[in-house]
Amino acid sequence: MEEIHIKSSSHDYIVTMGEGIRSTLKAFLKKEYSSIFIVTDDTVGKLYLKDVLGGLEEEKNVFYTEVHAGEQSKDFETFHRLHTTALENGLDRNSLVVALGGGVVGDLAGFVAATFMRGIDYVQVPTTILAHDSSVGGKVAINHAFGKNLIGSFYPPVAVIYDTETLATLPGKEIRSGYAELIKEALITDEASVTSVLDADLNKLSSNQLRMHIKAGIATKASIVQQDERESGVRKFLNLGHTLGHAIESNYGYGKLTHGEAVAIGTLFALHVSEDIFNNELPFNDVYNWLQANRYPLDSSILVETDALINKMKADKKTVDTNIQMVLLQNIGKPINRTISDEELKNYLLSFSKRLVNS
Amino acid sequence: MEEIHIKSSSHDYIVTMGEGIRSTLKAFLKKEYSSIFIVTDDTVGKLYLKDVLGGLEEEKNVFYTEVHAGEQSKDFETFHRLHTTALENGLDRNSLVVALGGGVVGDLAGFVAATFMRGIDYVQVPTTILAHDSSVGGKVAINHAFGKNLIGSFYPPVAVIYDTETLATLPGKEIRSGYAELIKEALITDEASVTSVLDADLNKLSSNQLRMHIKAGIATKASIVQQDERESGVRKFLNLGHTLGHAIESNYGYGKLTHGEAVAIGTLFALHVSEDIFNNELPFNDVYNWLQANRYPLDSSILVETDALINKMKADKKTVDTNIQMVLLQNIGKPINRTISDEELKNYLLSFSKRLVNS
Numbered sequence: 001m002e003e004i005h006i007k008s009s010s011h012d013y014i015v016t017m018g019e020g021i022r023s024t025l026k027a028f029l030k031k032e033y034s035s036i037f038i039v040t041d042d043t044v045g046k047l048y049l050k051d052v053l054g055g056l057e058e059e060k061n062v063f064y065t066e067v068h069a070g071e072q073s074k075d076f077e078t079f080h081r082l083h084t085t086a087l088e089n090g091l092d093r094n095s096l097v098v099a100l101g102g103g104v105v106g107d108l109a110g111f112v113a114a115t116f117m118r119g120i121d122y123v124q125v126p127t128t129i130l131a132h133d134s135s136v137g138g139k140v141a142i143n144h145a146f147g148k149n150l151i152g153s154f155y156p157p158v159a160v161i162y163d164t165e166t167l168a169t170l171p172g173k174e175i176r177s178g179y180a181e182l183i184k185e186a187l188i189t190d191e192a193s194v195t196s197v198l199d200a201d202l203n204k205l206s207s208n209q210l211r212m213h214i215k216a217g218i219a220t221k222a223s224i225v226q227q228d229e230r231e232s233g234v235r236k237f238l239n240l241g242h243t244l245g246h247a248i249e250s251n252y253g254y255g256k257l258t259h260g261e262a263v264a265i266g267t268l269f270a271l272h273v274s275e276d277i278f279n280n281e282l283p284f285n286d287v288y289n290w291l292q293a294n295r296y297p298l299d300s301s302i303l304v305e306t307d308a309l310i311n312k313m314k315a316d317k318k319t320v321d322t323n324i325q326m327v328l329l330q331n332i333g334k335p336i337n338r339t340i341s342d343e344e345l346k347n348y349l350l351s352f353s354k355r356l357v358n359s
Numbered sequence: 360m361e362e363i364h365i366k367s368s369s370h371d372y373i374v375t376m377g378e379g380i381r382s383t384l385k386a387f388l389k390k391e392y393s394s395i396f397i398v399t400d401d402t403v404g405k406l407y408l409k410d411v412l413g414g415l416e417e418e419k420n421v422f423y424t425e426v427h428a429g430e431q432s433k434d435f436e437t438f439h440r441l442h443t444t445a446l447e448n449g450l451d452r453n454s455l456v457v458a459l460g461g462g463v464v465g466d467l468a469g470f471v472a473a474t475f476m477r478g479i480d481y482v483q484v485p486t487t488i489l490a491h492d493s494s495v496g497g498k499v500a501i502n503h504a505f506g507k508n509l510i511g512s513f514y515p516p517v518a519v520i521y522d523t524e525t526l527a528t529l530p531g532k533e534i535r536s537g538y539a540e541l542i543k544e545a546l547i548t549d550e551a552s553v554t555s556v557l558d559a560d561l562n563k564l565s566s567n568q569l570r571m572h573i574k575a576g577i578a579t580k581a582s583i584v585q586q587d588e589r590e591s592g593v594r595k596f597l598n599l600g601h602t603l604g605h606a607i608e609s610n611y612g613y614g615k616l617t618h619g620e621a622v623a624i625g626t627l628f629a630l631h632v633s634e635d636i637f638n639n640e641l642p643f644n645d646v647y648n649w650l651q652a653n654r655y656p657l658d659s660s661i662l663v664e665t666d667a668l669i670n671k672m673k674a675d676k677k678t679v680d681t682n683i684q685m686v687l688l689q690n691i692g693k694p695i696n697r698t699i700s701d702e703e704l705k706n707y708l709l710s711f712s713k714r715l716v717n718s
Contacts, residue, residue, distance in 0.1 A: 009368070076435070083503060083509070084503070084504075087503060087506075087509065087674070114512065115474070115510050115511060115512060117509060117511075118498065118500065118508075118511045118512055118513055119512060119513065119589070144443070144446060145443075146443070146446045147446075150442070150475075150476060151474050151475065152474060152476075152477045153473065153474060153477055153478060154478065230477075231477075
């Protein structure tokens with residue numbers, strides 16, 4: 001087992017990584033809870049709910065609920081329903097929420113915990129690579145029809161229990177999705193991290209390699225959120241690739257591309273814009289080739305609706321004073337925030353689109 | 360103008376009390392905001408919205424919305440609608456929410472601010488006596504069909520701008536409602552505070568008297584929330600009178616009795632139970648006589664549905680491990696938390712009810 005310690009403004013917590021630890025959840029809880037409410041989805045539930053319940057056999061009030069797998073569960077109705085279920089099960093202020101699943105379940109269950117009776121404890125039990133990112137740092141939210149994560153809180157978990165055994169069953173699409181965030185984190189860290197990730201063949205990933213990359217990703221994320229929990233400064237750098245990424249997801253329809261697949265295109269776009277603005281040498285081609293080799297969808301048709309994409313970016317919550325802000329790279333490990341005009345953005349989208357087709 | 364400084368875990372803020380300060384809001388804002396979104400209700404809006412807008416004339420993006428006056432606006436639908444309106448008006452992370460009104464507007468608009476893009480600044484502009492309590496300390500929430508304030512956050516405002524001029528137009532019912540919380544605060548403070556409040560004739564209240572009582576109430580509240588923002592300890596004492604109070608409100612139907620009127624009965628009940636348990640001398644009769652003289656509804660028929668009231672109390676979020684907890688007084692200024700069994704509670708409700716009828 002490996003531990004990463006995280007400081008938050010309200011409390012410290014530990015990310016524990018290990019094989020099979022989903023079955024021994026109780027060992028990671030630091031206090032007694034009056035009841036435990038597990039939130040999972042209908043895919044993860046089938047695979048791992050029984051194991052998690054098994055590890056909580058001696059607890060008296062353990063309840064669970066499943067939501068539909070997928071982004072559409074991060075909606076108002078599901079949020080309301082989970083509150084109702086929690087109340088029906090008699091949860092009180094000394095209860096615990098367990099978020100068993102990927103980012104959707106983590107964000108949703110975390111936001112329920114953040115707002116149930118003004119906030120109760122919750123633990124993240126991530127079951128995807130992508131969720132290494134969302135389970136750490138306390139960002140929880142649901143979506144609004146106008147955009148992703150528009151309603152939420154900063155509310156850190158009391159523990160993250162990361163069972164790497166659950167990653168062995170992930171489909172290729174999910175591995176790609178998770179690795180997009182790992183590349184992003186590597187790009188804002190240092191060259192060695194980038195090289196290490198780009199060395200990986202996602203079809204032949206060893207469990208050691210995977211654990212090393214996830215641990216590095218969490219370490220980068222942890223060091224940033226400890227400096228800036230509420231995203232008033234450096235935490236914004238974690239949005240590298242997300243301005244366009246979110247717009248693509250939203251415009252394309254959630255579920256058609258995974259979050260990470262959209263972020264991969266967004267990250268490549270950020271490299272493209274950075275090269276132009278800072279006239280620097282960034283690994284655009286290396287990243288592009290690696291994404292292609294690992295079968296990320298990079299079809300330029302995704303970018304055809306330029307105006308729609310720009311409008312989506314403007315509706316994004318990272319927008320300040322209605323100008324679009326993007327995270328760019330002055331160099332690997334040197335992210336910076338930059339305001340981009342609609343006009344510039346449109347031109348960059350066009351030139352980026354051509355580069356995708358021609359390279 | 361008078362100022363009370365409050366420390367919260369995330370930031371410090373100032374409660375400013377003064378005559379007519381609703382018209383000079385801009386003077387109390389410590390930074391520039393990209394847009395300002397005023398939330399008020401259709402009663403307060405008619406009276407004071409124009410004045411508030413007048414004081415923000417030089418700001419570029421000022422929007423407002425009105426909700427129906429009354430507790431029913433603290434629901435999911437209104438919460439969702441306010442988020443939608445905020446997004447439609449282009450609010451971003453650097454925007455400000457202004458809660459202009461009583462406790463309902465403060466709780467609702469505060470919770471919208473707490474969750475809009477994971478939290479933006481808001482100011483409380485209370486227009487009732489009762490809101491001296493809810494506008495300070497950062498408790499924000501909406502109701503669930505199962506009970507009041509079950510969904511919310513701890514999220515302090517960046518300023519409280521308390522225009523005492525707005526209190527001059529309050530109807531008697533609202534003055535009574537506010538004074539119930541002032542008595543409660545006096546009871547957990549000291550004898551002098553209790554005497555001062557019980558000396559007041561609510562029909563002939565001078566503005567000096569009112570200001571003095573509100574200031575004392577806020578000072579008590581501030582000193583408590585600074586010790587215990589998230590209500591894990593002493594902040595619970597502020598719930599004196601609220602266990603039964605909330606149950607009465609909920610059982611009787613919100614709006615038939617005001618919050619304060621229900622809390623007044625709850626506070627009297629807490630005095631009744633305290634006397635029995637601690638065998639002490641509390642001013643039950645003085646408080647009872649004062650409530651009668653000031654025409655608080657104290658009809659014992661309010662307490663007839665004992666089982667329903669007990670069930671409502673159990674559903675209340677202050678319940679821990681499904682036992683009912685009540686704040687009692689070992690003495691004036693010496694509140695304590697106590698678990699009460701259903702059986703005891705039932706007996707106390709019966710003996711209290713008789714005392715109401717017979718005294």
